[in-house]
Amino acid sequence: MLHGTGVGRGAVVGPVVQVHGAPEIDPQEQVGADAADAHRVMAEAFDAVAARLGEQAAAARGTLAEVLGATAQMAADPALRAQTLARVDAGEPAVAALDAVVDGFAAMFEQAGGYLAERVTDLRSVRDRVAAHALGRPAPGVPVLERASVVVADDLAPADTAGLDLALTLALVTERGGPTGHTAIIAGQLGIPCVVQVRGATDLPEGTEVAVDAAAGVLTVDPDDAVRAAVESRRVALAQLGEDTAPGRTADGHDVALLANIGTAEDAERLVDAAVEGVGLFRTEVLFLGRDAAPTEDEQVATYARVLTALGRRKVVLRTLDAGADKPLPFVTQPGEENPALGVRGYRLVRVAEELLRTQLRAVARAAEQTGTDPWVMAPMVATADEARRFAELAREAGVRTVGVMVEVPAVALRARDVLAEVDFVSLGTNDLAQYTMATDRLRGELADLLDPWQPAVLDLVALTADGGRAADRPVGVCGESASDPLLALVLVGLGVTSLSMAPSAVPGVRFALGRHTLERCREMAAAARSARTAVDARAACLALADADVREVLALG
Numbered sequence: 001m002l003h004g005t006g007v008g009r010g011a012v013v014g015p016v017v018q019v020h021g022a023p024e025i026d027p028q029e030q031v032g033a034d035a036a037d038a039h040r041v042m043a044e045a046f047d048a049v050a051a052r053l054g055e056q057a058a059a060a061r062g063t064l065a066e067v068l069g070a071t072a073q074m075a076a077d078p079a080l081r082a083q084t085l086a087r088v089d090a091g092e093p094a095v096a097a098l099d100a101v102v103d104g105f106a107a108m109f110e111q112a113g114g115y116l117a118e119r120v121t122d123l124r125s126v127r128d129r130v131a132a133h134a135l136g137r138p139a140p141g142v143p144v145l146e147r148a149s150v151v152v153a154d155d156l157a158p159a160d161t162a163g164l165d166l167a168l169t170l171a172l173v174t175e176r177g178g179p180t181g182h183t184a185i186i187a188g189q190l191g192i193p194c195v196v197q198v199r200g201a202t203d204l205p206e207g208t209e210v211a212v213d214a215a216a217g218v219l220t221v222d223p224d225d226a227v228r229a230a231v232e233s234r235r236v237a238l239a240q241l242g243e244d245t246a247p248g249r250t251a252d253g254h255d256v257a258l259l260a261n262i263g264t265a266e267d268a269e270r271l272v273d274a275a276v277e278g279v280g281l282f283r284t285e286v287l288f289l290g291r292d293a294a295p296t297e298d299e300q301v302a303t304y305a306r307v308l309t310a311l312g313r314r315k316v317v318l319r320t321l322d323a324g325a326d327k328p329l330p331f332v333t334q335p336g337e338e339n340p341a342l343g344v345r346g347y348r349l350v351r352v353a354e355e356l357l358r359t360q361l362r363a364v365a366r367a368a369e370q371t372g373t374d375p376w377v378m379a380p381m382v383a384t385a386d387e388a389r390r391f392a393e394l395a396r397e398a399g400v401r402t403v404g405v406m407v408e409v410p411a412v413a414l415r416a417r418d419v420l421a422e423v424d425f426v427s428l429g430t431n432d433l434a435q436y437t438m439a440t441d442r443l444r445g446e447l448a449d450l451l452d453p454w455q456p457a458v459l460d461l462v463a464l465t466a467d468g469g470r471a472a473d474r475p476v477g478v479c480g481e482s483a484s485d486p487l488l489a490l491v492l493v494g495l496g497v498t499s500l501s502m503a504p505s506a507v508p509g510v511r512f513a514l515g516r517h518t519l520e521r522c523r524e525m526a527a528a529a530r531s532a533r534t535a536v537d538a539r540a541a542c543l544a545l546a547d548a549d550v551r552e553v554l555a556l557g
């Protein structure tokens, strides 16, 4: 068995497919016996890579097909090939020759900017593939899946996950990455079981059968019949939970809205028939990613209107641009920041790019008017009541009616009452709140124990925020990953949180857990968790108070 940190409750069995990183290449490594042989091997490598990518593009769909098709064209590019082979003929080591030619093209592309600059990643991917082929190493990158598989990687970049064939991806397993990192968030969004921080996963041979249990954070290699049967019964139990479409409510009828986190209009459209009460976090920065400039106001209006239309009369909480630190955007990145997580990020960008925020707020107000809806709008990374007031002014000036801020900085939790005097609601971003409370980079998977949202210090800050909400009679939601943990969700409700927003795939488990516990029991759990001195003890204390069926069906331990 291999252990890691699980994301989601699902379990699956399937064969391993490894995602290989770029091959480690010594540029002086010789290919073939002499220059003529190297010429032949390299020419053959270009042909093989172009042909394989072409075949894969033909077999793929959507974005994946486009990405593969463009990369195949680049591998077949006559100039790239001719220049490399000319250097090889002149006696240069073949891989070094390829590297130098690719570097030359990359520099040209980067200088040209725009579309061409974005192709540099494809160009380097062609180089890695051709070099790997010539040296007889496995092809790098996300392989094209031929059957339903468990995809294993050291870590996956957002671009890698875009290249996954979701219909055939049973689970994602990574050696690195944290539970609030990109792979985990995307897996949650797509409802794919995921385990991160699994030491030894990349050593598993291709095709090895593994059982992936996201609830337990465990991989079982060559599972026996008993493990397979347990996986199947979990699948059936979770499928049954998915049939309950009632609103979120405790066993004694206390309402807690269950909302979805989304990043794109497509995510919103997938919710049209989903049993969620709305969207509690629309991460609008996704629309800004991978571009040289912000989308225009009209483009933003169109996207926001699509989201609002998909949700109809359901609630939508839209978050304004959260750029910087773990979500860098080239056009607003502040040069020379040594600690970007503590720098000009999130709402603070208003200091250097106020028009960006004003444009976005206008776009939201126009989309709201167009669709006859009333979205709530909140700012990320607010640190003071003053900032909350200024954001509320800007939003109201633009025509937004309901304005809030995220609680991600401990200072805001500590002064929640002051902040709630300025805005209509707050939403706890527990991913960043844990990062800043525990002074622990959320992207450093190896520090996951410190980042654990069960840390009593983080729960204390949630409690303070909820107290502020109660005193002001204003809603306090949670939209960090902690809302998707069914046991922790009960604690959050016990602390006084009024809505929970999570990956849509997590909603059925949380709904089920809520429905089996009274508000009083949630409060007992919250008190027990806060009395504990460690994250592990906090969870254990709550588990002891949890309903037996819930423990069993959701494999809570």
Ligand SMILES: C=C(OP(=O)(O)O)C(=O)O
Pocket: 281, 283, 322, 408, 428, 429, 430, 431, 432, 433, 479, 480, 481
């Ligand atoms: C919801 C949050 O925002 P993000 O994960 O996008 O930073 C959070 O920080 O908890």
Ligand SMILES: [Mg+2]
Pocket: 380, 408, 429, 431, 432
């Ligand atoms: Mg955040």
